[in-house]
Structures are given as C-alpha cells and as structure tokens.
Amino acid sequence: MTEIRLHNTKTRSKQVFTPIDPKDVRMYLCGPTVYDRAHLGNARPVVVFDVLYRLLRLVYGEECVTYVRNFTDVDDKINATAKARKDAGAPGTLEDLIHERTQETIAWYHEDMDALGAMRPDREPRATAYIGAMIAMIERLILAGHAYAREGHVLFRVRSYSDYGKLSGRTVDDMIAGARVEVAPFKEDPMDFVLWKPSDADLPGWDSPWGRGRPGWHIECSAMSYELLGDTFDIHGGGIDLQFPHHENEIAQSCCAHPEGSFANYWVHNEMLQVEGKKMSKSLGNFFTVRDLLNKGVPGEVIRFVFMQTHYTRPMDWTAEKAQQAEGVLRKWRALTGDVTPAAEPAPAVIAALSDDLNTAGAIAELHALTGDPALLKASAQMLGLLLDEMGDWAAAPEADLSAHADRLAALRTAAMANKDFAPVDAFKAALVAAGVEVRMSKAGVELLPGAGFDAALLPALG
Ligand SMILES: Nc1ncnc2c1ncn2[C@@H]1O[C@H](COP(=O)(O)OP(=O)(O)OP(=O)(O)O)[C@@H](O)[C@H]1O
Numbered sequence: 001m002t003e004i005r006l007h008n009t010k011t012r013s014k015q016v017f018t019p020i021d022p023k024d025v026r027m028y029l030c031g032p033t034v035y036d037r038a039h040l041g042n043a044r045p046v047v048v049f050d051v052l053y054r055l056l057r058l059v060y061g062e063e064c065v066t067y068v069r070n071f072t073d074v075d076d077k078i079n080a081t082a083k084a085r086k087d088a089g090a091p092g093t094l095e096d097l098i099h100e101r102t103q104e105t106i107a108w109y110h111e112d113m114d115a116l117g118a119m120r121p122d123r124e125p126r127a128t129a130y131i132g133a134m135i136a137m138i139e140r141l142i143l144a145g146h147a148y149a150r151e152g153h154v155l156f157r158v159r160s161y162s163d164y165g166k167l168s169g170r171t172v173d174d175m176i177a178g179a180r181v182e183v184a185p186f187k188e189d190p191m192d193f194v195l196w197k198p199s200d201a202d203l204p205g206w207d208s209p210w211g212r213g214r215p216g217w218h219i220e221c222s223a224m225s226y227e228l229l230g231d232t233f234d235i236h237g238g239g240i241d242l243q244f245p246h247h248e249n250e251i252a253q254s255c256c257a258h259p260e261g262s263f264a265n266y267w268v269h270n271e272m273l274q275v276e277g278k279k280m281s282k283s284l285g286n287f288f289t290v291r292d293l294l295n296k297g298v299p300g301e302v303i304r305f306v307f308m309q310t311h312y313t314r315p316m317d318w319t320a321e322k323a324q325q326a327e328g329v330l331r332k333w334r335a336l337t338g339d340v341t342p343a344a345e346p347a348p349a350v351i352a353a354l355s356d357d358l359n360t361a362g363a364i365a366e367l368h369a370l371t372g373d374p375a376l377l378k379a380s381a382q383m384l385g386l387l388l389d390e391m392g393d394w395a396a397a398p399e400a401d402l403s404a405h406a407d408r409l410a411a412l413r414t415a416a417m418a419n420k421d422f423a424p425v426d427a428f429k430a431a432l433v434a435a436g437v438e439v440r441m442s443k444a445g446v447e448l449l450p451g452a453g454f455d456a457a458l459l460p461a462l463g
C-alpha cells in the first residue's frame with residue numbers, strides 16, 4: 001500500500017501516516033462561519049484538504065474515508081448581518097432572518113467550492129444541530145473539574161489541563177503575556193475560555209442547565225467531531241491561524257471530556273493566502289471573494305491550479321500572472337485530453353509526489369512530463385481534481401484574437417510619436433486594460449494577451 005507522509009503540527013515533523021482503522025479513515029476540518037461569501041483565503045484549506053481527501057480515497061478506498069467539515073451557524077457576525085437586514089425593513093423575525101442568512105451563505109459556499117472542483121465532504125454538520133451534544137460535553141467537563149459555571153457562563157479551567165499549549169508550543173504563562181486575554185469578573189483565571197454564554201432575549205439561544213444561552217465557538221468542533229468521528233480520529237485540519245487558540249482549546253476540551261481517547265492523531269495546518277505579506281482576512285479588509293474572481297471570468301480550475309503550485313505549508317500570494325500561466329497550461333492540457341478516456345490509474349510518480357506531504361507542485365511537474373500520453377495525463381490530473389468533466393469545458397471557448405487591437409495600438413503609437421499627442425494611445429490602452437487585456441509595449445512592438453479577467457465584450461471599438 002502507498003505510504004503517505006504528512007507534516008504533523010503536533011510533533012513538528014513529517015510522519016508516516018498510519019490510520020487507526022484503514023477501513024475507516026477519519027478526517028475533520030474546521031469549516032466556515034456562514035455569514036458572508038468565502039474569500040479567496042478561505043478557499044485554500046478547502047482545496048488542500050480536498051487533495052488529501054482524494055489521495056486517502058485512492059489509497060484506502062472510496063468507501064473507507066469519512067471527511068467531516070462543519071458549518072458554524074451560530075455567531076455574532078451572523079446575528080449582526082441579520083439584524084442589519086431587519087433594521088433595513090426586511091420582513092420576518094430575527095430568527096427567520098438569521099436562518100435565511102445561514103441558508104443562503106451555505107448555498108453560496110457550495111456553489112463557490114464546487115466551482116473549484118472540491119468534492120463535498122461526507123458530512124457537513126451545522127453547529128445548531130449539535131447543541132445537545134455540546135451541552136453534554138460541557139456537563140462532563142464540569143463533573144470532571146475541568147470547567148465551572150459562573151453567572152450564566154461556563155468556562156474551561158485551562159490550568160486543569162497540563163498539556164495545554166503543546167500543539168502550538170507555548171506555555172500558559174507565555175500565552176498570557178503574549179495574547180490579549182479578556183479579563184472578565186467571572187473568570188477564575190484570565191486564560192480560561194468560554195464554553196457557554198448567556199444569550200440576549202432577542203438573539204438565538206437554547207435552554208441549558210446554566211440558563212438560556214449559546215455555545216462558545218471552540219466547543220462546537222469538539223462536540224461535532226466526537227459525535228461523527230468518535231473520541232479518537234486520524235486527521236484534524238485547518239488554517240494555521242486556528243492553531244492557537246482554537247485548536248488548542250479543542251484539544252483541551254476533547255481530551256478532558258473523553259480522556260479515554262486522544263482526539264486527533266495528525267494535525268495538518270495550511271499556511272495563509274496573503275496580500276502583500278499579510279493574511280487575507282475579513283477583519284483587515286484586504287480580501288476579495290472567490291465569487292469575485294469567478295465573475296471576472298477566472299475559471300475555478302485555474303484558481304485550484306494556482307493554489308496547488310505552492311506547498312500548503314508555505315504562505316502564498318494570488319497574482320494575475322500566476323493565473324494567466326495556469327490558464328495557459330490548462331488550455332493546452334484540455335486541448336490534448338478533450339475526448340480521451342482517462343487511463344485506469346494515475347501515474348505512480350504523481351501519487352508518489354502527493355504522498356510526500358501533499359507535494360502538489362511536484363505532482364504538477366510530473367503532469368508536464370505526461371503530455372505525450374494524454375490518457376495518463378488525464379487520469380493523473382483528475383487525481384488532483386484537474387481536467388474533470390464536471391468543471392465544464394471552459395477552455396473550449398477560443399482564446400481571443402487580439403491582433404487587430406494590437407495593430408491599432410501600434411498605429412496610434414506611431415502617430416503619437418509624430419505629433420506628440422499621446423492621449424489617444426493612453427485612452428485606447430486604458431480601455432484594453434479595462435477589458436482585462438494585458439498590454440506589453442516595447443521598442444520591438446505591441447503584444448496583447450487576454451488576462452485572467454478578460455472579457456471580449458468590453459474591448460474598445462477599432463474605430
Ligand atoms: N488568508 C487565509 N489563507 C488561508 N486560509 C485561511 C485564510 N483566512 C482564513 N482561512 C481559513 O478559512 C477557514 C474558515 O475560516 P473562518 O470562517 O473562521 O474565516 P473568517 O472568519 O471568514 O476569515 P477571516 O480570518 O478573514 O476573518 C479556516 O480554516 C481558516 O483557517
């Protein structure tokens with residue numbers, strides 16, 4: 001059987017992956033909070049873990065892998081968007097509007113992630129369907145002395161769990177010094193975190209032994225993974241931004257509520273998609289959505305390809321240039337493999353690259369070597385979620401012929417050199433750029449290339 005190696009954050013090393021039960025390989029990924037469209041950064045873990053899911057299914061068998069990714073559908077940000085709609089006069093109760101918002105966001109999420117060629121996980125639990133399981137887990141924690149109730153809140157007693165901080169390699173004292181922790185009067189210790197909190201009368205809430213309230217974010221993943229995957233499972237994934245405190249807290253809760261288990265054996269974290277060196281995030285406002293790109297005409301397959309060119313443990317930027325190169329390669333491969341029936345198995349070298357801690361860039365390099373064997377190329381690319389029929393043959397649309405526009409721009413430039421009036425050149429060039437054309441002007445001549453957001457309908461008239 002193919003040996004898979006994964007970088008395990010827990011041990012800070014690349015390890016051979018040995019499942020607990022090869023007939024039932026179990027993976028949990030922290031999913032989105034469903035209050036708005038996913039930005040491009042949110043899509044990175046989806047693609048990374050989709051590649052891992054596909055690999056696990058190939059190695060262990062399609063029926064032998066369970067992949068769970070949750071939807072966090074209880075959150076202040078969701079409430080805020082629903083409230084804004086209500087204030088703007090939308091009909092229905094706040095509860096209706098919250099439900100409407102989460103339903104709509106989940107549908108968008110599916111649409112956008114489907115477009116990236118990501119398979120749907122086997123289970124996609126919504127937090128609101130597991131409130132009972134969360135309450136049960138919190139009760140166990142209180143009974144075992146790992147949590148305490150105060151003023152309608154329940155808090156996890158961080159100092160009661162001696163392994164706290166192991167995943168992220170910090171001591172509790174470092175964490176207190178380094179993090180801005182909320183010092184609330186009901187906390188025994190500033191590090192303690194919320195398992196349950198009271199809810200305002202007009203916001204979603206559930207009856208509990210501690211009054212009407214709602215769960216903290218961290219307990220959601222502990223409860224849902226326990227219910228669906230058990231007290232010990234194989235792989236837990238998420239963005240590196242979640243390592244502390246979210247994952248640290250998940251471990252503390254799960255291991256203290258179910259000391260008979262060890263929670264997740266392998267922790268796999270993807271690095272961030274960045275914008276000028278900073279994490280793309282809603283709070284920094286430096287984001288664009290997957291939908292923005294798709295609407296600009298960037299095929300989902302191109303987005304996926306660009307992601308896979310960088311190892312998941314490295315930060316990466318999105319650039320139009322990378323998208324353009326990816327598009328060029330995919331067009332070529334799609335033309336080569338169009339009607340070809342894929343080979344029965346992917347190339348061993350592609351599987352070997354993926355098995356080596358998801359070396360997707362290495363796997364793509366292997367694909368480049370397979371262009372002489374279209375059937376094998378197709379089977380191997382499909383292993384990576386590329387060249388799939390269900391992604392639609394976007395590459396069937398011919399590349400735009402921009403030669404007439406290039407000639408026109410060259411003629412305008414020649415005229416401008418003579419009469420020193422560059423305004424017409426600049427205007428024509430700006431119109432091309434607005435249509436998504438990449439304009440390269442040099443002494444040698446004018447070159448026009450359709451960029452990632454190219455739209456032929458916006459091309460300027462030739463006059
Ligand atoms: N820039 C990024 N690059 C890669 N992964 C990211 C990035 N931003 C968020 N993620 C991941 O996206 C997933 C969904 O996260 P979540 O819904 O909490 O994001 P969010 O709160 O909308 O994002 P933000 O961090 O922008 O506020 C998580 O696994 C998280 O690690």
Ligand SMILES: [Zn+2]
Nearest residue numbers: 030221246250
């Ligand atoms: Zn989680």
